[in-house]
Amino acid sequence: QVQLVESGGGLVQPGGSLRLSCAASGFSFSSYAMSWYRQAPGKERELVAIINSAGSTTTYLDSVKGRFTISRDNAKNTVYLQMISLEPEDTAVYYCKTQTWNAVYWGQGTQVTVSS
Numbered sequence: 243q244v245q246l247v248e249s250g251g252g253l254v255q256p257g258g259s260l261r262l263s264c265a266a267s268g269f270s271f272s273s274y275a276m277s278w279y280r281q282a283p284g285k286e287r288e289l290v291a292i293i294n295s296a297g298s299t300t301t302y303l304d305s306v307k308g309r310f311t312i313s314r315d316n317a318k319n320t321v322y323l324q325m326i327s328l329e330p331e332d333t334a335v336y337y338c339k340t341q342t343w344n345a346v347y348w349g350q351g352t353q354v355t356v357s358s
Contacts, residue, residue: 244267244269245265245266245268246266246338247264247266247350248249248263248338248348249263250262251352251353251354251355252329252354252355253319253357254328254356256330256357256358257328258356259324259326260325260328261322262323263321263323264322265318265320265347266338266340267351271316272319273295274340274341276293277290277291277293278291278336279336280288280332280334280336280337280354281351282331282335290310290311291311291323292304297316298329309321310325310326329356331356331358332356333354335352336341336352337350
């Protein structure tokens, strides 16, 4: 079965950095785009970044451009989100997601808290 397992979240001070990972299994990882979403308390889930299957094309939420970088390692079936210059507004649960030919799959999420 398809599994997406996020890791790397935590508590960080404003201006700090974190690297999230999403380990995928159960499907042909290199064939599909991967994305990161986030959901802050009381807010709707929003798309943060997306990367195509080859890793050659990326798109970002305007508020994270220049601070976040999405990447993937198809040999390791893993997608990453490198986050720098973190702001309190980045506090949220971060989810990875993929959409295959027949279904949408989400990970369980990892909490990122930016606070002094």
